[in-house]
Amino acid sequence: xxxxxxxxxxxxxxxxxxxxxxxxxxxxxxxxxxxxxxxxxxxxxxxxxxxxxxxxxxxxxxxxxxxxxxxxxxxxxxxxxxxxxxxxxxxxxxxxxxxxxxxxxxxxxxxxxxxxxxxxxxxxxxxxxxxxxxxxxxxxxxxxxxxxxxx
Amino acid sequence: xxxxxxxxxxxxxxxxxxxxxxxxxxxxxxxxxxxxxxxxxxxxxxxxxxxxxxxxxxxxxxxxxxxxxxxxxxxxxxxxxxxxxxxxxxxxxxxxxxxxxxxxxxxxxxxxxxxxxxxxxxxxxxxxxxxxxxxxxxxxxxxxxxxxxxxxxxxxxxxxxxxxxxxxxxxxxxxxxxxxxxxxxxxxxxxxxxxxxxxxxxxxxxxxxxxxxxxxxxxxxxxxxxxxxxxxxxxxxxxxxxxxxxxxxxxxxxxxxxxxxxxxxxxxxxxxxxxxxxxxxxxxxxxxxxxxxxxxxxxxxxxxxxxxxxxxxxxxxxxxxxxxxxxxxxxxxxxxxxxxxxxxxxxxxxxxxxxxxxxxxxxxxxxxxxxxxxxxxxxxxxxxxxxxxxxxxxxxxxxxxxxxxxxxxxxxxxxxxxxxxxxxxxxxxxxxxxxxxxxxxxxxxxxxxxxxxxxx
Numbered sequence: 329x330x331x332x333x334x335x336x337x338x339x340x341x342x343x344x345x346x347x348x349x350x351x352x353x354x355x356x357x358x359x360x361x362x363x364x365x366x367x368x369x370x371x372x373x374x375x376x377x378x379x380x381x382x383x384x385x386x387x388x389x390x391x392x393x394x395x396x397x398x399x400x401x402x403x404x405x406x407x408x409x410x411x412x413x414x415x416x417x418x419x420x421x422x423x424x425x426x427x428x429x430x431x432x433x434x435x436x437x438x439x440x441x442x443x444x445x446x447x448x449x450x451x452x453x454x455x456x457x458x459x460x461x462x463x464x465x466x467x468x469x470x471x472x473x474x475x476x477x478x479x
Numbered sequence: 480x481x482x483x484x485x486x487x488x489x490x491x492x493x494x495x496x497x498x499x500x501x502x503x504x505x506x507x508x509x510x511x512x513x514x515x516x517x518x519x520x521x522x523x524x525x526x527x528x529x530x531x532x533x534x535x536x537x538x539x540x541x542x543x544x545x546x547x548x549x550x551x552x553x554x555x556x557x558x559x560x561x562x563x564x565x566x567x568x569x570x571x572x573x574x575x576x577x578x579x580x581x582x583x584x585x586x587x588x589x590x591x592x593x594x595x596x597x598x599x600x601x602x603x604x605x606x607x608x609x610x611x612x613x614x615x616x617x618x619x620x621x622x623x624x625x626x627x628x629x630x631x632x633x634x635x636x637x638x639x640x641x642x643x644x645x646x647x648x649x650x651x652x653x654x655x656x657x658x659x660x661x662x663x664x665x666x667x668x669x670x671x672x673x674x675x676x677x678x679x680x681x682x683x684x685x686x687x688x689x690x691x692x693x694x695x696x697x698x699x700x701x702x703x704x705x706x707x708x709x710x711x712x713x714x715x716x717x718x719x720x721x722x723x724x725x726x727x728x729x730x731x732x733x734x735x736x737x738x739x740x741x742x743x744x745x746x747x748x749x750x751x752x753x754x755x756x757x758x759x760x761x762x763x764x765x766x767x768x769x770x771x772x773x774x775x776x777x778x779x780x781x782x783x784x785x786x787x788x789x790x791x792x793x794x795x796x797x798x799x800x801x802x803x804x805x806x807x808x809x810x811x812x813x814x815x816x817x818x819x820x821x822x823x824x825x826x827x828x829x830x831x832x833x834x835x836x837x838x839x840x841x842x843x844x845x846x847x848x849x850x851x852x853x854x855x856x857x858x859x860x861x862x863x864x865x866x867x868x869x870x871x872x873x874x875x876x877x878x879x880x881x882x883x884x885x886x887x888x889x890x891x892x893x894x895x896x897x898x899x900x901x902x903x904x905x906x907x908x909x910x911x912x913x914x915x916x917x918x919x920x921x922x923x924x925x926x927x928x929x930x931x932x933x934x935x
Contacts, residue, residue, distance in 0.1 A: 329722045382489055383543065388566050393493045397520075420562050433492060433520075442492060442521045443722075449493040450500035453565070 329444045331478055332471045336363055339407040340467035349417050353394055356407045356430040365405035365432050372400040386417030386425055391452050395431035405432045427461055451477045481512040482575055483527045483535040487542040488561045491520035498541045498564035505568035522672055537575035609669035610662045610700055611862045612836050617658035618858055619843040624651030626850035634894040655854060659687035662861060663700035670704025674725060678703035678733035682741050689746035690753055692785025693857050703737050749786055756790040768883040776814035776879025780871040783853045796892045804888035804906055812851050813882045813914050814875035816895055819848030819855030821874045821922020828923060832930040851895035870926035878918025885910030
């Protein structure tokens with residue numbers, strides 16, 4: 329399964345003006361609800377916060393990948409936000425994050441979806457990929473960048 | 480230089496793979512080689528092999544979960560949190576490269592080779608034990624329910640459908656019906672993880688239905704496990720179709736091959752063998768009583784519910800249908816009781832030679848043996864067939880011979896020790912009890928002597 333199958337165009341939010349990571353989570357979680365991937369936003373956010381308490385998902389390089397396996401998730405999905413002003417996510421490298429990927433995984437995740445997400449995680453370690461995400465002007469360009477790097 | 484690494488994080492979705500990628504990128508940039516095993520939510524991938532271990536100069540474990548370090552014993556291991564690998568993979572590799580090297584002298588190398596040999600042995604042993612440990616609860620629950628069913632409804636309980644006794648009896652039978660498929664399924668699971676379950680379970684089911692019993696299921700389980708591994712290795716699909724592997728290709732192909740194999744290679748010859756066996760047994764009727772007792776005893780214990788056992792039991796029940804007391808039936812019953820009883824006794828005599836699960840199963844085996852539920856011995860036999868099966872065969876042979884020599888006879892085809900209390904069901908009762916005790920003790924002594932202490 330390709331990553332872009334998990335990431336709908338309307339789930340790519342460029343130029344977000346959110347000021348805090350919790351605000352980003354909420355915007356993205358509501359988007360998951362709108363596309364029908366999450367049934368209960370409050371419950372899902374609770375699980376995301378619980379995961380975050382186990383250790384920050386601010387992975388450095390300006391990237392944050394909050395995520396949760398949650399019973400509130402109906403189907404696996406990915407939403408992305410690019411912030412105009414980076415916010416603090418307690419990254420280990422001290423950087424502030426401007427690229428957010430929120431991952432929704434159902435409790436009984438199927439391998440093919442999890443594999444797609446693990447591919448995305450690997451791609452985030454490549455500087456050139458992050459550059460193209462930051463340079464993209466439209467959701468289509470984001471997906472293009474993902475597809476180029478995926479193959 | 481070559482390194483190996485393991486990455487793992489609590490959710491197993493993101494950090495595991497980011498750390499793996501970071502380590503691979505860093506190693507490439509620094510001109511080193513690294514193999515990174517990811518332990519994520521899809522299971523372990525890119526698993527570190529024995530060869531990798533011998534070539535590796537150092538081990539990096541970047542994990543926030545418990546990673547089994549036993550296979551890295553004696554190597555330079557650097558342990559950090561998964562985030563450290565994401566943020567400073569180069570630093571980690573530098574550290575690993577500069578760690579003091581253990582000088583490997585000849586003695587160490589020899590020891591390592593020995594350890595490897597032992598590992599591959601514990602591999603097969605481990606697969607067997609996994610299958611057996613999943614099967615034990617089925618044997619215990621099923622056997623005891625059947626015994627309770629008999630206790631409530633008498634030995635012809637199955638003739639009164641719908642009664643409580645019959646329902647418990649049938650429930651026990653259902654657990655017994657599942658026990659052989661479960662054995663196949665979890666041997667294959669131990670070898671090939673989740674994809675092994677389907678072919679292993681279906682193969683075990685066919686083994687149960689085509690008369691090859693638990694020995695057929697052992698074959699099916701191992702065949703299914705290694706077959707799945709081979710399919711994973713040799714069938715390479717274009718990337719776009721790879722998603723089909725776990726949901727379609729592996730289950731379909733592996734199950735089809737196992738099914739064909741179990742029916743044509745194992746099942747067909749088994750069927751003609753069964754017919755030949757029945758004819759042969761009938762021809763033995765009237766020969767030397769002790770010899771017939773020994774043969775029936777050996778057959779009862781050999782495969783416990785498999786073709787030989789079934790043939791002996793069917794042969795014996797045919798002799799009691801008319802309600803006449805039968806010496807053959809008596810010998811078959813006592814020979815079917817001693818395997819679980821002897822093993823139960825052995826778990827008490829030599830505790831160190833049994834795993835905790837087996838010792839627990841031993842307690843249930845007392846009741847199962849007394850109830851003439853030979854299947855109570857299967858978990859022990861499946862775990863260590865080459866030592867257990869000969870032992871229980873000798874014990875059953877002894878029991879069968881004694882019973883025949885003294886001419887003990889029985890009028891019912893089932894019931895174990897519980898029918899002995901009923902007057903006139905068994906003739907020559909005391910010799911019969913001696914046969915039971917002697918068979919049990921012989922089994923226990925031989926199996927206790929043959930078995931090796933449990934490897935930790």
